[in-house]
Amino acid sequence: MIEKKLKTTFGNLRVKIPAILNEVSLGQMMELQANPDLNDLEAISILSGIPVTELKNVNNINDFQAFGDHVLSLSHQIKHLYNSDAIPAKVTFQSGKTVKVMHNLSVEPAGAFMAARDIIADEINEHVKQHAGDDREVHFNPSLKACCQVLAHYFFCRATGKKYNEYEAEEFCNEVKKLMVTEALPIAKHFFSCYPSLSKPKTNCWHRFRR
C-alpha cells in the first residue's frame, strides 16, 4: 500500500491506495473494469475509497503524481490478471471466517450449483454471441461481475454457516467483493474451466448406484 497525507482546503486528507495487484480487492477491480475510460482521479477514488469530490479539495494537483505512477503500474499488472491459475488453499473473509478451498472445489448444495451453472452458461452464451467465429478457449475471459456471483454462491454456505438461500447468496456478493482479486479470480476461473461439472461426485454414491 502507498499512503500519503495531502493538504486540502479543509485540512489534511489521508489517501491510501494499493501498490501491487495482490492488494486490490475484487470489488475495486470490478469498478475499474466497469469504467474503461477512467481518469487518474477517478481511479484513485476507486482504489482509495475516497469520493472524487473529496479528492478535488486537495490544494496541489501535483500531490497525486505519486499515486498516478502506481495507478499506471497497476494497469500494466491488470493485463496479466487472468493469467494466474494458483488457487489459494484457504480464503479469509472480513468477518474473520476462514474457508478451506483447495480440497473442496464443489459448488454445493443444489441451489448454489444450479445458480452458478446458469451464471456461467449465460456468460459463455453472451461471449459466443459477441465473438461469433473467434476461438473461445483463447479469448474467453469471464467478467469479474460473473466471477463474483459464482463465488458468492460457492462461498455462501461455507462462509456463513447458513442454509442456502438464493437471495442471501446474491447479497453475499458484497462480502466476496472484499476478497483480494488475486485470490478470488483463480477460484472463479476454476469453475468456469470445469463447467458444467461444478461438483465433484462422491465415489460412494455412484458405487452404490452401479451395484
Next chain:
Amino acid sequence: MERKAGIQSFEKFKYINTINSLAGGDITKWGEILNIPYERILTKLLLNKTEAEYQKRYSELLEK
C-alpha cells in the same frame, strides 16, 4: 410435440423448473430442495427419467 405446445416458454425460469418439478409444484418445499446435495438431485432426476422411459415402454407393450 412439446415444442409445438410452447415448452420453450418455461426456459426463462431456468433451474426453478427443476426445483418446482422435484417439489411436486409445492413452493413451500423449494427451499428444502435447494439445500439438498446436487449429487442427490442428479440421482433423482436420473431415476425420474428412467421411470418415465420404463412407463413409456410398458404402455407401448400393453398397446401391442
